[in-house]
Amino acid sequence: MSRASYVAADESCAVRMVDPDRVVTVAGAMPGTESIEELAGVFGLLSDPGRLRVIIALLEGGEMCVCDIAAACGHSESAVSHTLRLLRAHHVVRVRRSGRMAYHRLDDSHVRMLLDLGLSHVSHTPDTEAP
Amino acid sequence: MSRASYVAADESCAVRMVDPDRVVTVAGAMPGTESIEELAGVFGLLSDPGRLRVIIALLEGGEMCVCDIAAACGHSESAVSHTLRLLRAHHVVRVRRSGRMAYHRLDDSHVRMLLDLGLSHVSHTPDTEAP
């Protein structure tokens, strides 16, 4: 938290620098710690294969209950529940409860766009298993 | 690797399912393990604040040497070197060597787009420090 987030160009005993002007410019354009960590957090939510599968399932299937997500992703229901809990906490998914069922759906256009952009760049093979 | 990546809808002793049709559809549209892990890997590269700062520095500064990146990000040169090594291995940055200097630049339009999209969604405060 108290880590130096900028450098002074005219400080003699400061860090080594080849192009101080550019360093100052870049450091000045660097988003604050809070923004950086928020952004890293969003990417972090998408950085786990299990979580990614759950999110993609909701992207494809719309609104789904926990056991269907688990079945579609090949995960345990407990793991999916933990995952959804995390995603709910970060407002990536929204839940609608009906009786003892919990129907989840994507609720973050930001994440949805990142995911769409990401998916459009991987070889979109539905399943890499030759029959 | 041998984990079940799909479910059979008509299997009696299979996983619990509320809407088997949708489960089959979603499971069928799910990218293969390789694609999922590749995508998660890309997001993973952007999920660390330190790495994110380095990448943003290169996005803003164009081509920079290790010590300038370290200065602009407020990291140790060793940490930056490790980070750049990882990013080079994933073809996110490219290096141009000149004497004992190593100038790095972004070399992945995919990552650049994801980063641009991400940055446009966080409150773009250059530094959250009130004077």
Next chain:
DNA sequence: TCTTCATATGAGCAGAGCTTCATATGTTGC
């Protein structure tokens, strides 16, 4: 009310990853 079912939660473990310290490689100038 008692059982069954769908989901949620908690504890604990195992693996991964990031940073630092120390050292190596390769380059420049003398």
Next chain:
DNA sequence: GCAACATATGAAGCTCTGCTCATATGAAGA
């Protein structure tokens, strides 16, 4: 060749996180 310098690399340590197992909550049906 030698010293100073820019970067790269290795290993160790520490933290974080995502899984599983066991259990709890809450709803539906008998």
